[in-house]
Amino acid sequence: MSNIPEGLRYTETHEWIKDLGNGEYMMGLTSYAQEQMGEIVMVEFPGMQDFTSGDILGTLEAVKTAEDFYAPFNCKVVRVNESLEDEPALINENPYEKGWLIIVKTDDPSGFTGLKSPEQYTEFIGE
Amino acid sequence: MDKKTALHDIHVSLGAKMEPFAGYIMPIKYTSVKEEHNAVRSGVGIFDLSHMGEFRVKGKDASKFLDYILTNDSDVEPGKAYYSTMCYPDGGIVDDLIVYRLSLEEYLVIVNASNIEKDWAWVNNHTDGYSMDLTNESDETALIAIQGPDAEKVAQKLTDEKLAEIGYYAHTSGEFAGKKALIARTGYTGEDGFEIYIKPEDAPDLWDAVMKAGKEFGIKPVGLAARDTLRLEVGYLLYGNDMDHTTTPIEAKLGWVVKLKTDKEFIGREVMAQQKKEKPARYIVGLEVQGKGFPRQGAELFDGNRKVGVVTSGSLAPALGHGVCLAFVEKGFHKKGTELEAEVRGKRIPVKTVKLPFYKDGSRK
Numbered sequence: 416m417s418n419i420p421e422g423l424r425y426t427e428t429h430e431w432i433k434d435l436g437n438g439e440y441m442m443g444l445t446s447y448a449q450e451q452m453g454e455i456v457m458v459e460f461p462g463m464q465d466f467t468s469g470d471i472l473g474t475l476e477a478v479k480t481a482e483d484f485y486a487p488f489n490c491k492v493v494r495v496n497e498s499l500e501d502e503p504a505l506i507n508e509n510p511y512e513k514g515w516l517i518i519v520k521t522d523d524p525s526g527f528t529g530l531k532s533p534e535q536y537t538e539f540i541g542e
Numbered sequence: 543m544d545k546k547t548a549l550h551d552i553h554v555s556l557g558a559k560m561e562p563f564a565g566y567i568m569p570i571k572y573t574s575v576k577e578e579h580n581a582v583r584s585g586v587g588i589f590d591l592s593h594m595g596e597f598r599v600k601g602k603d604a605s606k607f608l609d610y611i612l613t614n615d616s617d618v619e620p621g622k623a624y625y626s627t628m629c630y631p632d633g634g635i636v637d638d639l640i641v642y643r644l645s646l647e648e649y650l651v652i653v654n655a656s657n658i659e660k661d662w663a664w665v666n667n668h669t670d671g672y673s674m675d676l677t678n679e680s681d682e683t684a685l686i687a688i689q690g691p692d693a694e695k696v697a698q699k700l701t702d703e704k705l706a707e708i709g710y711y712a713h714t715s716g717e718f719a720g721k722k723a724l725i726a727r728t729g730y731t732g733e734d735g736f737e738i739y740i741k742p743e744d745a746p747d748l749w750d751a752v753m754k755a756g757k758e759f760g761i762k763p764v765g766l767a768a769r770d771t772l773r774l775e776v777g778y779l780l781y782g783n784d785m786d787h788t789t790t791p792i793e794a795k796l797g798w799v800v801k802l803k804t805d806k807e808f809i810g811r812e813v814m815a816q817q818k819k820e821k822p823a824r825y826i827v828g829l830e831v832q833g834k835g836f837p838r839q840g841a842e843l844f845d846g847n848r849k850v851g852v853v854t855s856g857s858l859a860p861a862l863g864h865g866v867c868l869a870f871v872e873k874g875f876h877k878k879g880t881e882l883e884a885e886v887r888g889k890r891i892p893v894k895t896v897k898l899p900f901y902k903d904g905s906r907k
Contacts, residue, residue, distance in 0.1 A: 454575050456858045457865075459834045474835060476858065478575050478767055481838075481887065504574060 416542055417447035420511055424527055425536035428485050431511065432530060438522060442487065443515040444475065444506055447540050452477040455503045460495040460517065468526065472517065475506070488526020490519035547592035548684050548742035549749055556763055563766060564655035566593040571765040578768035579860040582731055583901075586690035587764035588752050591737070592745065595658035596683040597651040597665065601674025604647050609806050611668050612641070613791055613814070614799040620645045623711045623728060626799050628661070629810035633790035633817065637661050638781050640728060642713050647674075650724065650739070652685075654781045668809070684745035688752055689735030689772075691905035692759040697736050699755040701725065705736070710906065719751035731769070732776030732904035774866060775859045777828050777898030783839060784826060784854040784868045790814060793822045793870070825876040826854070828900060829867045829884070829893040836865025837884035837891065843869055844883045844890070850875045853884060859900055866900045867893070 423431045429448035433441040449455065457476040466472060466486040474483050495517045499505055506514035521527075531539060544567040553560060558569035569590060571578060581587045599608060608616040614626035620643050628636040637657040642650045653661045662678050669676065688697050698705050703716040703725060713726035724739040740748055753761060764772075770780070779785050785794045792800065792814055800814050831837070836856050843851035851871030859866040867884075875882065878897055883890040 454571070456576065456860070457834065457836070476835060478857075481835075483887070504576065 417445070417450065417537075417540065418511070419445065419447070419533045419537055421533055423511070423533065424530035425533065425539075426485070426487050426530055427539065430484055430487060430516075432487055432527060434527060435518065438524070439493065439518055439520050440487075440490070440527060441515050441518050442484075444484065444510055445536070446510045447542075448482075449507050449510050449514075452480055452482060453507075454478050455506045458499045458503050458506070458516070461492050463492050465489075465491045466519075475503075484516060486519070487530060488521055489523065490521040490526070492517055493520050494518040545593075547590055548745040549590045549592065549686075552746060552749055553590065553763075558763070558765060564593055565658075566655060568593060569763070569765040571767045572763045575765075575767045575771060576860050578762055578764040579771050581760065581762035582690045582733055582764055582768065582772055583861050583904075584691070586688060586692040586696050586756050586759050586761045587768075588749065588756065588761055589687040589689065589764050589769060590685075590745075590749070591687050592684040592742065593655035594685050595653040595655060595661065595678070595680040596739070597653065597662065598648070598677045598679055599651060599674055600648045600677075601672075602647060603672040604649055604674045607669070607672040607674055608641065608649060608651075609801075610808055611665060612639075613801060613808055613810065614641075615801040615804060615806070616641070616643070616649070618643050621712055621714065623713060623726060624799075625711075627785075627791045627794075627796055628664070629791065629808075629814075630787060631809055631813070633792070633810045633813035634787040635781070635785050635789055635791060635794070636664050636787065638779070638785065638796070642724065642726060644715070644724075656782055682741065684740050684742040685737060686740070686745065686748055686752065687729055687735060687737045688756070689729045689731045689764075690733050692756075693733070693735040696752065696756040696759055696761060697725075697738075700751055710734075719748045721748055723748075729906075730778055731772040732778070732899060732901060732906055733772075734905040770855075771857050771860055774855050774857050774868065775861060775899070775901040776904055777868065777900060779826065779868065780855060789826075789870075790817055790822065792817045793824055794826050821873060824851070824870050824872055826868055827871050827876045827895050828898040829853070829869050829882070830896045830900065831865030831867075831884075832881075832892040832894055834865075835886060835891050837867055837886050837893070841867075841884045841886055843871060843875075843893070844885065845875060850882065861901050871895075
């Protein structure tokens with residue numbers, strides 16, 4: 416069984432989103448997805464700019480494969496996890512904490528509340 | 543049904559991720575590809591390469607036979623080794639391999655695991671008129687490699703043979719960790735190191751002895767994934783990726799293992815002589831990624847809108863921190879400094895042709 420913590424929201428493209436308050440949201444890759452991808456060796460981050468829901472924000476390169484990650488709703492990127500530049504494998508080792516990807520900002524909280532709950536994500540990945 | 547090497551249980555107990563490769567179930571990685579890669583670049587690593595194939599060629603005409611089926615010259619001293627390609631009459635590569643000359647009339651040929659059956663059939667089709675014996679010893683031979691700048695220090699603890707006197711691409715027969723072994727200073731990582739050929743039943747004890755001797759140097763077991771990044775970082779070609787039956791050694795920039803300077807007859811000579819004179823229409827080159835990301839095998843290369851090549855191997859180079867690849871490109875786009883674009887999932891990323899190896903600080907003697 417994958418680790419799918421309570422208190423987070425999830426996307427169909429396997430990102431987790433955490434409400435930090437003040438319209439800021441942290442996002443990362445789910446444990447299920449990092450297990451599927453294997454060892455991540457490089458992360459490409461977006462610039463600090465506005466994105467529309469569904470836009471590609473960046474790319475995760477694993478040994479065998481690469482996957483993009485996407486804007487879960489209309490938002491602006493305000494911070495990226497720079498420690499992943501040197502240690503991209505933190506995403507594998509600690510996907511929900513040290514391995515976080517970016518922080519985004521939005522004025523409209525409905526995008527977040529419309530995402531999957533832990534139960535819905537669990538069902539989505541068929542576990 | 544995939545075969546297991548004699549070290550299978552050890553890999554499992556070390557927690558290796560095991561996957562089928564070339565008919566064997568092999569360790570892909572133990573902990574992390576990056577860690578294993580770095581261990582070999584800066585210290586020492588141990589590999590199970592028992593899946594590789596071994597053919598023994600013994601007899602009066604052994605040398606003559608190898609000269610005919612291989613592109614490189616068999617005329618090295620006993621105790622030395624050489625790298626070669628084996629080709630079809632049209633110049634396409636059957637396999638690339640290492641040949642150890644054991645004595646004037648005896649050689650051991652090491653072939654790629656994925657090609658053992660094909661190679662065995664091929665060499666046996668060409669034995670008419672040669673007085674020698676061929677034996678396929680692949681199932682009766684295990685291979686443990688010790689690679690990295692500290693490899694000699696580790697290996698010397700386990701043998702009385704004077705390893706400092708064995709040069710690169712040389713070998714000796716002797717005892718290693720109390721087992722009868724062929725001890726060779728060869729490898730495919732760009733680092734100094736040894737390849738130890740032994741009987742499968744001796745392999746587990748030998749592995750344990752190397753791990754123990756290497757402990758003070760932080761030795762790590764290294765899987766096939768790191769073996770791939772290690773060889774790519776120094777620009778070594780992998781059969782099935784960067785060359786195959788549709789590629790000639792001249793195109794693969796392996797002209798240095800084609801004995802065109804001698805008058806020896808060998809399979810594929812005519813095509814290769816002509817290609818060397820007229821220059822091939824494509825070459826393999828090393829490409830360095832300018833920026834983030836990296837193209838993988840199969841990615842297409844462009845000069846503007848024109849497709850000029852395809853990537854044959856691509857990865858992040860762990861010791862360099864950026865993407866590198868080997869690729870076939872049209873003649874004219876192969877020169878050092880040529881700037882191209884690789885298409886990666888709909889995006890273009892800039893790449894530049896560079897001189898190989900990508901990683902230049904290897905400890906290879």
